[in-house]
Amino acid sequence: GIELGFAKDKYKLSLDVYNKQTNDLLQSRKIPGESGYNTIPDNFGSIENKGIEMEFSTAPIVSKRFSWNLSFNASSNRNKITNLGEGIDFYNQTSGGADYTHRMVVGSALGEFWGYKTAGLLTAEDISNNYPVLGGFAKEGMLKFIDNDHNNIINDNDKESLGNAFPKWNLGLNNTFSYRNISLNVFVYAVLGQKILNQNLLYSSYGTPIGVPSKDYIDNHWTPENKSAYYPQASQFSGNSQTTDRLIEDGS
Numbered sequence: 001g002i003e004l005g006f007a008k009d010k011y012k013l014s015l016d017v018y019n020k021q022t023n024d025l026l027q028s029r030k031i032p033g034e035s036g037y038n039t040i041p042d043n044f045g046s047i048e049n050k051g052i053e054m055e056f057s058t059a060p061i062v063s064k065r066f067s068w069n070l071s072f073n074a075s076s077n078r079n080k081i082t083n084l085g086e087g088i089d090f091y092n093q094t095s096g097g098a099d100y101t102h103r104m105v106v107g108s109a110l111g112e113f114w115g116y117k118t119a120g121l122l123t124a125e126d127i128s129n130n131y132p133v134l135g136g137f138a139k140e141g142m143l144k145f146i147d148n149d150h151n152n153i154i155n156d157n158d159k160e161s162l163g164n165a166f167p168k169w170n171l172g173l174n175n176t177f178s179y180r181n182i183s184l185n186v187f188v189y190a191v192l193g194q195k196i197l198n199q200n201l202l203y204s205s206y207g208t209p210i211g212v213p214s215k216d217y218i219d220n221h222w223t224p225e226n227k228s229a230y231y232p233q234a235s236q237f238s239g240n241s242q243t244t245d246r247l248i249e250d251g252s
Helices: 124-128 201-204 215-219
Strands: 002-006 011-023 026-032 037-043 047-063 066-083 090-093 101-106 112-115 118-121 143-145 160-164 170-180 182-192 196-199 247-248
Touching: 124 247
Parallel strands: 101 112
Antiparallel strands: 002 011, 011 047, 026 037, 047 066, 066 170, 090 101, 112 160, 118 143, 170 182, 196 247
């Protein structure tokens, strides 16, 4: 780390850079069912964290009655899974009402949303051209999933990273104003570059039998009279409850 001061320390700047490897993570290890348990807690696997932290501070105004102190900080962290245990390349993690939502992959970062990318809704032309569908059930107005490996089958192998839940930058601005014995603190915090998985949409905008449809869904879902709609038709088809890019939002 580096710390610098200018103009008799009226202006201060600090900078820290780190690279840390964390080993022996607490995880669940699968064991034979004959033991009476499916898993046991164990220490294995490792994660690498690299990042930078910066802070600038100054006192723009200092007088007998009034003072203003200002500080700004910024930090960025990048993590990478380097080991999940012998013979383990990835884990799937479930959250909420969709199918699994995250995948921990060796060589990738924690917090990766994992699912299907979509290309609108299935059309009659797609069905006549035998476009691949999830579960082999094709119906006009359902979500159209991208066949990433081009094998004419939609399955788990077509899922991919949809973004990351961790912000690329954390920013903070702190102001303290003091007048005699009265102080006012104003703090502003911001995060940039992260994604949000909005599973509320599953219950309001994707025609599943659970939840209450939103007005936006009612006005803009597929029907034989509204084939250019954005949202799929109402259905119990499990494809509507998959983790897809349609549930991912910008969290900045």
